[in-house]
Amino acid sequence: MLLPLLVILVLSNAVESNGQERGGQCTNSLTLDPRPHSVSILEFGAVGDGKTLNTIAFQNAIFYLKSFADKGGAQLYVPPGKWLTGSFNLTSHLTLFLERGAVILGSQDPSHWEVIEPLPSYGRGIELPGGRYRSLINGYMLRDVVITGDNGTINGQGSVWWDWFTSHSLNYSRPHLVEFLASTNVVVSNLTFLNAPAYNIHPVYCSNVRVQNISVYAPPESPYTVGIVPDSSDSTCIEDCSIAMGHDAIALKSGWDEYGIAYGRPTTNVHIRRVNLQSSSGSSLAFGSEMSGGISNVCVEQVHLYNSFSGIEFRTTKGRGGYIQEIIISDVAMENIHTAFSATGQIGSHPDDHFDPNALPVLDHITLQNVIGTNITIAGSFTGIQESPFTSICLSNISLSTTPPASISWVCSNVSGFSQWVFPEPCPSLESSLLNSSSTCLSRLNSSPTQTAVL
Template identity: 80%
Template sequence: MLVPLLLLLALSNALEIIGEESDGHCSDQLILNPRPHSVSILEFGAVGDGKTLNTIAFQNAIFYLKSFADKGGAQLYVPSGRWLTGSFNLTSNLTLFLERGAVILGSQDPSHWETVDPLPSYGRGIELPGRRYQSLINGYMLYDVVITGDNGTIDGQGSVWWDWFSSHSLNYSRPHLVEFISSNYIVVSNLTFLNAPAYNIHPVYCSYVHVQNISVYAPPESPYTVGIVPDSSDNVCIEDCSISMGYDAISLKSGWDEYGIAYGRPTTNVHIKQVHLQSSSGSSLAFGSEMSGGISNVRVEKVHLYNSFNGIEFRTTRGRGGYIKEIIISDVEMAKVYMAFGATGQCGTHPDDSFDPNALPILDSITLQNVIGTNITIAGSFIGIQDSPFTSICLSNITLSITSGSPTSWVCSNILGFSESVFPEPCPDLEISYTNSSQACFSLINPNGKSAVL
C-alpha cells in the first residue's frame, strides 16, 4: 500500500528537530523532513479489527525497515483501525506514524508482554522485586526515532493491570506504554495516549527528547498511573501537552537509593512549558521521590494546574542521596488544588535493606514565582530533613485564594527560604525578604527573567 505524499511530508527527522538544543530549551517550531522510505503495517498482514493480534506484523515490519537505517531512515504507517498488539521494539532512524482514527491497542493478555531485567538505576522492579514487564513500544540504544501522527491513539487498555495491581495479583512490575532506554534524539508528538498500565512515556538514560502536542489520560481511580517521566535523562523538552492522570501528570526521576547513586546519571536540562496538568491523587508536577542520581537545571513556565491533590511537589527521604536543585518554576495558574506547593523529606520506600541511611539528599535553590491560585486548601507544606534541611526555597509574586475553613495555610520545618509579595503570608522560615538575600534567590536568573543555567 502506498502512503500519500502528504503524509510523507509530515514525517520528521529528530536530529533536525532538536539537534541544536544543547541548552535544553524547546524549539519554537518543529522542522519537518520526509523519510525516504515508507511502508504500511497492512503490507505485513496486520488486521485492524481490534481482535486480531498484530505483534508479529509490527515486529516483521520494523525488522524490514531496519535495513533502511543507513539510507535516510524509514517510516511505518498505521492507517485507521484498531490494531491489537503485544510489546514490540523499534529501530533507529524510524518514524512510527499513526493516521487519524488509528488506535494501537495493548493486549490485555500478560503473556503478550515480554519480561525484562530491572533498570540498573533501580535494582529491581518499581512495584515488585525482580524483573518487570516490557513496555508496549520500546527503544533500546536507538538514535533518531519519531512517534507521531495525525492525532492517532495509543491505548494501553490498562484496566486489567490496575485490577491486578490493586489485588496484588501481579508477578512482575507493570509495563508502560512507551519506553526509550539509552537513546538519543527522540520525538513524541501529535498523539493521544490512553489507559497506560503504569507510565505513559518513560525516557530513561536518554538525551535530546522532545514531547510536544500530546494528550494523555487515565481515569482518576487508576492506581499510580503517570503521564511523562523523564528519568536520568538530559536535554528534555515537554510542551503544549494536556495530561490528566490517576497519580502524577509529569514526574522527574533519576534512580532509587544505592542503585541510583551508583549509576550516577542525573536528570538535567529540562524545559517544560505551556502544559495543562491534572492529578487525582498525586501531583500535577512532581520531582522524585526516586532522585538518587540528582535532578537539576529545570525550567517550568506557563503551566496550568487544576483539579489536583497537589500542584507542585518535591519528594525525597533519608537514604536517597542525590539532589534536587536549580529549579525555576514561573507563570503558573492553579485552580482547585488541595495543596499548592509541597516539599517533603519523608516520602517513599526503599528497594531493599541495603540502602545507606546516612545518604542524605540535598534540596536547594528552588524558585517559585508568578503564581496565581484559586480554590486552594493549603498553600504549602515544606518538611525538610533535620540533618539536611531544605535551603534557598525562594517564593516571589504568589497569590493564593485559600478556601474558607482551611485548617492552615503553611506548614514548615527544617527549611530555609526567602519570600517577597506572597499571600497568604508564609511561615517564618520563608519570610526573610528577597532584598536581604537576593543573590541566593536570583542567582539562577539573568536580568531579562530567563534562566541563566538552562
C-alpha cells in the same frame, strides 16, 4: 497504496539542535525532513479489527525497515483501524506514524508482554522485587526515532493491569506504554495516549527528547498511573500537552537509593512549557521521590494545574542521596488544588535493606514565581530533613486564594528561603532577611521569566 510520504515528516533535527541549549530549551519551530521510504503495516498482514493479534506484523515490518537506516531512514504507516498487539521494539532512523482513526491496542494477555531485567538505576522493579514487564513500544540504544501521527491513539487497555495491581495478583512490575532506553534524538508528538498500565512515556538514560502536542488520559481511580516520566535523562523538552492521570501528570526521576547513586546519571536540562496537568491522587508536577542520581537545571513555565491533590511537589527521604536543585518554575495558574506547593523529606519506600540511611538528599535553589491560584486548601507544606534542611527556597509574586480561608496556610520545618509579594504570608523561615538567602534568591528571580500567570 500511496502513502502520505511528503507530509509525514521527520522531527529529529529539531531535537538534535535544541538539546544543546541550557535547561532543555524548546525551540519555537521544528526542522522537518521527509523519510525517503514508507510502508504500511497492512503490507505485513496486519488486521485492524481489534481482535487479531498483530505483534508479528509489527515486528516483521520494523525488521524490514531496519535495512533503510543507512538510506535516510523509513516510516511505518498505521492506517485507521484497531491494531491489537503485544510488545514490540523500534529501530533507529524510524518514524512510526498513526493516521487519524488508527488505534494501537495493548494486549490484555500478560503472556504478550515479555518479562525483562529491572533498570540498573533501580535494582528491582518499581512495584515488586525482581523483573518487570517490557513496555508496549520500546526503543533500546536507538537514534533518531519519531512516534507521531494525525492524532492517532495508543491505548494500553490498562484496566486489567490496575485490577491485578490492586488485588496483588502480579508477580512483576507493570509495563508502560512507551519506553526509550539509552536513546538519543527522540520525538513523540501529535498523539493521544489512553489507559496505560503504569507510565505512558518513559525516557530513561536518554538525551535530546522532545514530547510535543500529545493528550494523555487515565481515569482518576487508576492506581499510580503517570503521564510523562523523564528518568536519568538530559535535554528534554515537554510542551503543548494535556495530561490527566490517576497519580502524577509529569514526574522527574533519576534512580532509587544505592542503585541510583551507583549508576550516577542525573535528570538535567529539562524545559516544560504550555502544559495542562491534572492529577487525582498525586501531583500535577512531581520531582522524585526516586532522585538518587540527581535532578537539576529544570525550567517550567506557562503551565495550568487543576483538580489535583498536589500542584508542585518535591519528594525525597533519607537514604536517597542525590539532589534536587536549580529548579525555576514560573507563570503558573492553579485551580482546585489541595496543596499548592509541597516539599517533603519523609516520603517514599526503599528498594531493599541495603540502602545507606546516612545518604542524605539535598534540596536547594528552588524558585517558584508568578503564580495565581484559586480554590486552594493549603498554600504550602515544606518539611525538610533535620540533618539536611531544604535551603534557598525562593518565592515571588504568588497569590493564592484559599477556600475556606485557612488559619494555617503554610507548614514549614527544616527549611529556609526568601519571599516577596507572596499571599497568604508564608512561614517566617521562608521570609528570611539574611543577606545570603535574599541575595541568592533575588539574583535568581531577576534572571528568571517574568510573565504573569493568567487563569
